[in-house]
């Protein structure tokens with residue numbers, strides 16, 4: 559694990575002076591590119607992925623493991639999380655699985671304690687778990703208050719609780735990455751999903767503010783904004799063929815999005831190479847929202 563120390567040697571947390579000194583000493587022989595800027599590896603990183611029992615979270619866990627990281631699969635549905643863990647181990651990777659309800663502060667702090675007891679640290683948190691596919695689509699005036707509260711509790715309070723629980727661990731290590739997951743539904747303003755769209759909009763503001771508060775601790779906070787992603791999961795609200803055609807017609811890249819399309823961006827944001835990127839929301843959607 560040379561990654562953490564090599565990054566800190568060049569830019570100690572909070573040392574703007576050290577960073578500018580690096581610029582001053584550039585010479586023709588020395589490109590000034592520190593070792594960590596070329597470090598695109600997540601090998602041996604402990605990556606907590608919420609909602610990893612299926613869909614996007616499952617694929618991220620599998621791909622982080624293939625890249626040498628140790629994904630920690632945390633899901634309300636622990637049977638699914640364990641199944642994915644077993645898949646990863648059968649493929650020669652490393653992984654552990656835990657049950658968590660991200661909406662419950664006791665559950666999230668118990669989770670973090672259990673991960674630290676097992677792995678000794680948490681390098682990366684991917685706030686992926688959310689409720690949406692199972693939600694009935696309806697006009698906002700018809701959304702029951704209990705359903706509104708549940709969506710906000712899981713999709714907004716959940717990532718807050720997870721970040722709050724891992725922040726002290728990352729701060730003590732002087733290095734960390736938090737990646738939140740928003741949605742194309744925010745810029746599109748998808749109708750009949752007001753609680754979901756509102757909750758995913760909050761991910762962008764949370765990212766902006768959390769990045770400021772955690773930057774001095776060496777923790778980068780970013781957000782990805784996926785487009786409509788086909789996963790292995792049959793949806794309660796599957797898009798119609800007409801909707802898929804309409805989505806494709808608005809994309810720059812002319813194919814449907816799959817969950818593996820998110821892997822490269824997620825891994826990049828988890829590496830030392832992305833060390834100067836924080837507080838950003840990056841769309842990964844084939845240009846779907848670019849054209850809106």
Ligand SMILES: NC(=O)c1ccc[n+]([C@@H]2O[C@H](COP(=O)([O-])OP(=O)(O)OC[C@H]3O[C@@H](n4cnc5c(N)ncnc54)[C@H](O)[C@@H]3O)[C@@H](O)[C@H]2O)c1
Pocket residue numbers: 608609610611612613614615632633634635638658659660661685686687688689690691712716739740741742743783784785786787788789791
């Ligand atoms: N699939 C898409 O088209 C799409 C598009 C844009 C954004 N997203 C976002 O990507 C993320 C993953 O989407 P997906 O399609 O894989 O979703 P999914 O519904 O297939 O999986 C969500 C996972 O979260 C878990 N979960 C739900 N509530 C939980 C809780 N309280 N505590 C712990 N785990 C809980 C579920 O058990 C499930 O395993 C979500 O944040 C979603 O909003 C998805």
